[in-house]
Amino acid sequence: MKGIIGKKIGMTSIFDPTGKQTACTIIEAGPCVVTQVKTKESDGYSALQLSFGEKKEKHATQAEKNHFAKASTAPKKFSKEFRDFAIEKNIGETVTVDIFAEGDKVEVVGTTKGKGFQGVVKRHGFHGVGQQSHGQHDRQRAPGSLGNSSDAARVMKGMKMAGRTGTDRVKLKGLKVVKIFAEKNYILVSGSVPGHIGSIVLIQK
């Protein structure tokens, strides 16, 4: 596995030589610093901890300062472990967008936009109850029955109801790397990516 941490910038589109237009998302990925190397001998599994994003010195705790000092780097905003990293890296080295090539199929992990408290139609794809006419009203977005009658006499656990929606961790598979601007650390992947502009996303392969 190889991966990098990035920030969602926004969307645009790109033409291929035949004139086909593809929507794509611009992600500012890396450069990430390797802040910890975990090995099978010492930790039971092998992984690289990558860190991304600037954090002001005064906002970092002493523990963070000491942790990042080991990699001789300034405190970072976001850290993430990548298991069994395909490329050998030592602590303090950087990972850039060069680990990917144009045409690669990648996975993108992000946190979806928060939607607030939503009803069952939006949250679970229910269809509502009944019609608009024939003497009915106020039932278009209703959840319907919650369960059985006197046998059970309670609502089953896990019943789909209204509630807080969004801010889910979502992984999209099979996105194509359309273009890479290595000098600016931009990577363009096909299609949309979960989350708002400026949110942290992981690109893995």
Place this chain on the structure above:
Amino acid sequence: MNAIAYVHEQLTGKKEFPKFKAGDNITVNYKIIEGNKERIQSFKGDVIKRQGTGHTACFTVRKISDGVGVERLFPFFSPNIESIVLNKTGNVRRAKLFYQRKRSGKSARIREKRMAVVATDTAK
């Protein structure tokens, strides 16, 4: 938005088009592929809108073909656009000419904007 502008600048090839806006009459020459042959087809009509910025900017051209209104949307930076020819400059007061869709015949005509030099010539 700076990042998007940078990407657009990198993607945008050097293409020179005449300056035109909504109301102008233009001819768009674009490539089409038939089987494995490539040829150039032209679409002549009035521009009814321009939209977008940078690499994703596009415009819509409307013409009346056999009494039926036909609209086609062209992206500026599509590699299929061969050339654009500006035929006439229109005298319109709006940036989007969607009202043209409801009109037909004489009222659908767009008055030509006469340039100052041309105006003095006709005055003689």
